[in-house]
Amino acid sequence: MMNKLLFLACALVASFATQAAVILQYHHVATDTPRTTSVTPAEFRQQMQHLKDLGYQVVSLDTIIDGLVRNQPLADNAVAITFDDGFANVFTNARPILKEFNYPYTMFLGPALIDRREGPVLSWQQIQTMQQEGAIIANHSSYHHRLAVPNKGESKAQWRQRVKTDILLAQQQLEEKLGQQRKWLAYPYGDFSAELEALVSELGFIGIGQQSGAVGPGVSLTRIPRYPSSSQFAAMKHFVPKLKTLALPVTDYSGADPVSTTNPPVLTLSVDSSDFRTTSLNCFFDGKPLPLKWLDADTFRVQATAPLKLNHNRYNCTAPSRSKPGYFYWFSQPWVFVSDK
Numbered sequence: 001m002m003n004k005l006l007f008l009a010c011a012l013v014a015s016f017a018t019q020a021a022v023i024l025q026y027h028h029v030a031t032d033t034p035r036t037t038s039v040t041p042a043e044f045r046q047q048m049q050h051l052k053d054l055g056y057q058v059v060s061l062d063t064i065i066d067g068l069v070r071n072q073p074l075a076d077n078a079v080a081i082t083f084d085d086g087f088a089n090v091f092t093n094a095r096p097i098l099k100e101f102n103y104p105y106t107m108f109l110g111p112a113l114i115d116r117r118e119g120p121v122l123s124w125q126q127i128q129t130m131q132q133e134g135a136i137i138a139n140h141s142s143y144h145h146r147l148a149v150p151n152k153g154e155s156k157a158q159w160r161q162r163v164k165t166d167i168l169l170a171q172q173q174l175e176e177k178l179g180q181q182r183k184w185l186a187y188p189y190g191d192f193s194a195e196l197e198a199l200v201s202e203l204g205f206i207g208i209g210q211q212s213g214a215v216g217p218g219v220s221l222t223r224i225p226r227y228p229s230s231s232q233f234a235a236m237k238h239f240v241p242k243l244k245t246l247a248l249p250v251t252d253y254s255g256a257d258p259v260s261t262t263n264p265p266v267l268t269l270s271v272d273s274s275d276f277r278t279t280s281l282n283c284f285f286d287g288k289p290l291p292l293k294w295l296d297a298d299t300f301r302v303q304a305t306a307p308l309k310l311n312h313n314r315y316n317c318t319a320p321s322r323s324k325p326g327y328f329y330w331f332s333q334p335w336v337f338v339s340d341k
Contacts, residue, residue: 019073019074019075019217020074020214020216020245021064021075021076021080021214022078022079022215022242022243022245023061023082023208023224023227024047024081024082024226024227026044026081026082026083026084026090026094027083027230028087028090028230029097030087030089030093033120035231036230036231037231038231039230040234041093043234044093044094045097046236047229048098048101050236050239050240051101051243055077056079056243057077057078058079058081058103059078059079059104060104060106060136061080061106061136061184062136063078064215065224068219068221068224069206069221071217074215074216079243080104080105080106081104082105082108082186083105084109084210085109085113085121086108086110086121086140087119088120088121088126091122091129095130095133104134106135106136106137107138108138108186109127109137109138110140110142111170111173111174111177112142112143112170113142113143114127127178128177128178136180138180139167139171139174139185140186141167141170141185141188142166142169142173143166144188145162146191147166147187147196148191148192148196148258148259149193149195160199163196164199167203183204184205184208185206185207185208186209187208190211190312191258192207192209192222192223192334193257193258194257197222197223198222201222205222206222206224207223207224208226209223209225209226209334210228210334211225211332211333211334212225212226212227212228212242212314212316212330213225213247213248214242214245216246216247218247218249218251218271219250220250223253225247225332227242242330245327245328245329246321246327246328247329247330248319248329248330248331249272250269250271250331251271251272251298252270252299253269255267255268255270256268258335259337260335260338261337261338261339263307263337264304264305264307265308265337267302267303268295268300269299272298273298275321275322275323276321276329277319278297278300280320281317281329282317282318283302283315283316283317284316284317284318285304285308290305302317308337312334313335313337314335315332315333315335316332317332
């Protein structure tokens with residue numbers, strides 16, 4: 001009897017570990033904006049149609065975050081849609097498509113940028129219309145400055161005060177204009193650090209990045225991943241496989257601070273490898289495999305062999321699930337380089 005109960009308990013744990021959801025991230029939905037941050041309306045429609053045709057549950061971001069906070073299983077075919085920066089083409093081009101499919105979505109925006117009308121951004125009237133229709137509006141900091149590390153000449157205390165003020169000011173502005181009280185912060189440019197994560201947690205916020213990955217057990221509430229779905233990632237050959245991914249079950253993030261004073265940086269990560277073979281886990285930079293060493297049964301270290309030179313540097317690590325054929329565990333580590341001088 002005891003063996004049977006143990007088997008059932010293990011089965012439940014394995015089932016829980018392979019529950020995951022995906023959060024998609026967009027900026028522009030247009031044909032006349034920078035390709036690096038854009039998906040065309042035709043590409044966006046094709047993606048939305050694919051979600052419908054394959055029976056994915058497009059849910060509110062509330063549903064996914066509440067599940068993470070409550071440590072409850074997530075439907076492995078759940079997808080949430082998010083937009084950063086609050087560009088006007090989301091209203092004119094994405095919104096009609098989303099209404100056609102009846103899909104909920106979230107927009108992260110900087111209130112100061114909206115007030116100043118910096119760039120082709122939404123008006124407050126448009127934002128209020130979208131909110132009244134069901135869209136969630138959330139915090140992207142007020143000024144969209146880089147928050148991860150101190151600016152040149154800025155002390156740690158000054159950095160901390162600047163970042164805290166920016167986050168709380170945006171929250172106050174969103175509450176005053178929209179009544180928005182969700183304490184979610186999408187990091188500007190996707191940049192964050194262990195110290196920023198600690199501050200975000202101290203302020204009672206959920207932190208959301210732009211690094212790729214599924215959402216599920218093992219995901220930190222201060223670095224929730226999203227799949228960028230614009231630029232080259234808008235193509236269906238890239239879009240479709242990401243919907244069949246699982247969150248790599250990380251058990252220790254202490255060796256995964258995105259801030260590094262060395263280039264190439266070192267990533268050390270401890271994981272629960274019960275549902276994949278450690279020999280099948282591989283890490284990549286810019287599509288090329290990286291040397292990887294297992295330090296013990298659950299901890300590995302990976303480092304590129306040459307300095308990273310992209311605008312957005314990421315190590316991506318994947319491993320096929322043993323219990324869920326066709327699905328891959330996925331973890332993305334972003335990097336922010338600083339001088340140690």
